[in-house]
Amino acid sequence: MQVILDRLRRNPAALARLLFASMMVNLLGIASSLYMIHILNRYVVYGVSSTLVTLTVGVLLAIAGEYAFRAMRLHLAAEISSDEDVRMSIGLYGLILTAPLDTLKRRPAEEIEAMVRNVDQEAQAFGAANIAAISDLPFVLFFLFIIFLLSQPLALVTLVVMLVLIFSGWRGQKRMAKPVQQWRGVATRTAALLATALRAAESVRHFRGKGLLIRRWTEVMEDSARIRHVIMGLSSAMTSMAQTIQAMGGVGIIAVGAVLVVEGRLDVGSLIGANILAGRALAPFGRMAFLAEAFKKAEFAMTAAQNFAKTVEAEPETGDSSERCHGHFSLRQVNVQWPGRPIPLFVSLSLNIPTGSICVVTGPNGSGKSTLLHVLAGLQQPTQGQVLLDGIEMRQRAPEWRRRHLGFLPQEPTFLAGTLRENFHAAAEGLTEEAIRHLLVTAGAARFVAEHPLGMDLQLSYDGREIPPGIRRRLALARALAQNGPVMLLDEPTVGLDREGTDAVYTLLITLAKTGKTLIIATHDSNIMKGASQIIDLAQQGAGS
Known part of the structure; x- marks a missing residue:
């Protein structure tokens, strides 16, 4: 998550365009809620056909506009994502090519290979779709404000659900840190054993290395399965918890709203519209819970690459370049x-x-x-x-x-x-x-x-x-x-x-x-x-x- 925010901050012009597209997506997203409110409060009550036609045409235009801005936003997010991925990949590979040999040899080659491979694979977590989803987060408050205008009690219910989702996601990320770090260690061991099988094929066969390597491979695969099971369990639990909290939030909004309708403080159309808006406000948090595993793996991969870059200095490109060399x-x-x-x-x-x-x-x-x-x-x-x-x-x-x-x-x-x-x-x-x-x-x-x-x-x-x-x-x-x-x-x-x-x-x-x-x-x-x-x-x- 922090890595994506850093990427966005490094591209202020692209970030401005992305936020503009997200603003239009979210503004136009209100149309469906307003459509529902007006249909129930006006057409159903008065039955004026021209009202139905006008509202329907308007909401269809809004939906088409929302689709266009979503496509635009995805394109802008792809530019940010791909540029950063290419820049990091080239920088990391260039550092490996120019690092002093004695510095480079302090780390096993398999560890460096696994690090580069992990960065390349986990860059998918910072893809265009996920960047676009994160760009919706600032507009959560906008939906909350619209709900507040419709009904303050419903806005309070939505805010409470939102805070519970944030706390649940934060706690899940903390719990996932240790198994993801263990997973990185298993990936390095896997790369080392695979390199041995491929690069030392003659020794493996002639000196009866099969038994030893199979035992070690079995141990690594068992560790991998165990850690993967833990990570998948945590990821599934976070996703299920987010869905449960959202469902309970929906129940809470309907229950509180129903009381307000009976008391005459809210109409049915506004209740349904507020429920739709609450769903839009809470959706990004559910998306974050679903992506928690990918984000944490990517975060560790990027952190490992950044630590490598900090501890390894590229050789200087400048220096004495006297034309003649005598060889003394x-x-x-x-x-x-x-x-x-x-x-x-x-x-x-x-x-x-x-x-x-x-x-x-x-x-x-x-x-x-x-x-x-x-x-x-x-x-x-x-x-x-x-x-x-x-x-x-x-x-x-x-x-x-x-x-x-x-x-x-x-x-x-x-x-x-x-x-x-x-x-x-x-x-x-x-x-x-x-x-x-x-x-x-x-x-x-x-x-x-x-x-x-x-x-x-x-x-x-x-x-x-x-x-x-x-x-x-x-x-x-x-x-x-x-x-x-x-x-x-x-x-x-x-x-x-x-x-x-x-x-x-x-x-x-x-x-x-x-x-x-x-x-x-x-x-x-x-x-x-x-x-x-x-x-x-x-x-x-x-x-x-």
């Missing part, structure tokens, strides 16, 4: 520690990597070779210390400048969901087909692409599982070369490659070294280590195991 790295007392890990990877790590050097980073598994390359690439910030590139702190460098000058091959290559051509164009704009083919030849991936039926139009998923691991690494190496920057950061460039692939990498490294590029390579490959001008053994540099 200096690390001064660098500490790196992953969130939740008691032992740091690096403690007071100081390095000097001169321009044009061939630096090999080695060390046991878990010593931080890949993390060091992430730090040098600016993808991860050190906990303490400084990382300087050509004498300038890496944090001061503009992200776009880093990407343009630093080629990077990750240990586990991933791709953008799209064609192979789109992946190269995203890495380096303006690449021609000939330039891409040259990169593929250099990385030893040209034959695979040439023999594939789709060629450069080959569709890649984010993890590239549709292509062999060795080919995947060659394609990632070709993409790393696309920037043609003075620095190459290569993480295990020969792992998973056959003899032909490793020979292509050796040849490439020799060529890059001759051109004066700074090569920083994480590897245990003895052939690469032989040609190194500098070897950094992280096992002897204060790195944690």
